[in-house]
Each structure stands twice: as C-alpha cells, then as structure tokens.
Amino acid sequence: MSKTSQQNTTTDANRASVIHTQAHTSGLQQVPQLMPVSPGGGGKAVAASRQGKKNSFVDRNSNEYRQRRERNNMAVKKSRLKSKQKAQDTLQKVNQLKDENERLEAKIKLLTKELSVLKDLFLEHAHNLADNVHPVGTETTTTYPKNNGQ
Amino acid sequence: MSKTSQQNTTTDANRASVIHTQAHTSGLQQVPQLMPVSPGGGGKAVAASRQGKKNSFVDRNSNEYRQRRERNNMAVKKSRLKSKQKAQDTLQKVNQLKDENERLEAKIKLLTKELSVLKDLFLEHAHNLADNVHPVGTETTTTYPKNNGQ
DNA sequence: GATTATTGCGCAATAA
C-alpha cells in the first residue's frame, strides 16, 4: 500500500478545484497515472514537450518512477535520522558543558578561598612589621583576622 | 510512537496495484472522494457501519474535512517552527556555554598564577627567617617542600 | 469528546 499527498496550496480556490485525490489506500479505482509533474506550481503552461525535455509528464506507475521514489524515501529517512541524531548530540553537549562549567566554578571558588587566606596572612604580617612586632619571639601571637570565606 | 499510515512495503506487487493517485495538482479528473480512512491498515474488513461508528469513511471534499485538514496543517507548521526554534536555541546555548567556559578557564589560570606568586613570596620569606634572622632557637628549621605551582 | 500538538511518512523541488 502506499500513499501520498499533494500540495494543495491551501487556497480556497484550490480547495475546490484541486482536491486530494489521494489513492492513499485501499483499492479504489486507479486513475490517471500520467500527470504533469508540478501542477499546482507556477502555471508554466501545459505545453507538453518543450524543447528537449522528455515529456514533463511522469508515469507514476513506471518502475523507473517507483524506484526513484523509493530511493528518495530512503534518503529522506536517512537524512532525518541524521538530523535527529545531531540535535541529540547538541543537547548532550549542552549538558556536558554545563557540568564542565560547574566543575570550573567550583575550582574557582576553591582557588579564591585559598588566595584569600594567603592574602590575609600577608596582611597580618605587614601589620606585624608596621607595628614593629618583629622581635622574633612574638610571632606566635598569630592574631588571625578571622578571614571570612570568599 | 507508532503509527501507521500505510506502509508501502515496496513490493512490486503493491507497486502495480495501488498506485499513487495523486491529484496533487492540476485538475486532472477528480475521483473517488469517499474512501476508508486507514485503508492499507490492518484489514479490518470493510464492514461499513460497525457498531456506533459513524461511517469510517471520510468525504475528502466536505468542508468539515477541509477545515480540519487546514487547521491541522497550521498546527503542523506551528509545531515544526517551534521545534526548529528550540533546536536553534539549544545550539545557541552551546556557544554561550563554550564562551562561559573559556572565561572561567581564564579566570582559573589567573587565580592559579596569583596563588603561585603569593606562595613563592611566602617561601622566600620563610627562608629569610630560617636562614638567619632570629637566633632565638633552632625550631625555625622550617624546611619547606618546595611547592610546585598548582 | 473535540481540538490542538507531535510525529512518521511520502512526494516533489532543489541543493549538493
């Protein structure tokens, strides 16, 4: 079984005239099977055999046609699968990057804290020097300024 | 998921019998317009009016039908647009996160360097202390382990 | 239960 569709430019006019004619299915009679390729389209006159072009009509029953359709359908599926896959990958990448980000943020937090501690030590020492507390024996007074994390 | 439209099993037999019947377009004759909805399907006998079900046949010309189709087509477009938009956003987020990541890496690099400098200063100072400045006792043998940055 | 939202599918146009 098979199916299909058509364009139907959604115009009311079209609506009336074009109709779907979808064999779509069951075995309702068979019909035309020889029609212009792009009918609803621009309206390039129906001049059958133009210049060198074959016929501009397509036999929708020919093996040729069916084979082409079949191959294209495969290609379409393949392409869509690929596309879907890519989207998925992108999504995954987002999560991966988010994790990485968190990791980095954590590291920064740590480094910042470490730095803060060291700086405080320095400050204290500077004070000691300034306040002239360097009789060597008193450094044990380690009066830490109670660093506030951050 | 699931679904069914028909399958077009690509069988040659099928090829011959079903045909596409695509009105698709121009005004080649009009045809059936009353067909079972899901023909290719299971094969649930053609018993027209089963139990309470209306008809199981659809008039593809009725305004009702056309209106439904039209609305669905709109919905489809909308949905696909939305989907596309989302994909785009995801892609954008990837780039945004990548940038953020770089920024964070840079910051880490900076902090690490700063830390390294401070540590070195400390070491030096410690050495000064150790290497003489304060004959107080011998406890000052503070032999630091030579910090390697990082 | 009707209406909208999603999804798979095939066709045709057209890009590659």
Next chain:
DNA sequence: ATTATTGCGCAATAAT
C-alpha cells in the same frame, strides 16, 4: 545522474 535537504500535506496518535 544520484543522493541530501527541505517544505508541505496527510493521517495517526498523544496531549489538552
């Protein structure tokens, strides 16, 4: 000429 992409409509179904 052949495959890859893309927009489009249909129909089934999921979600409201």
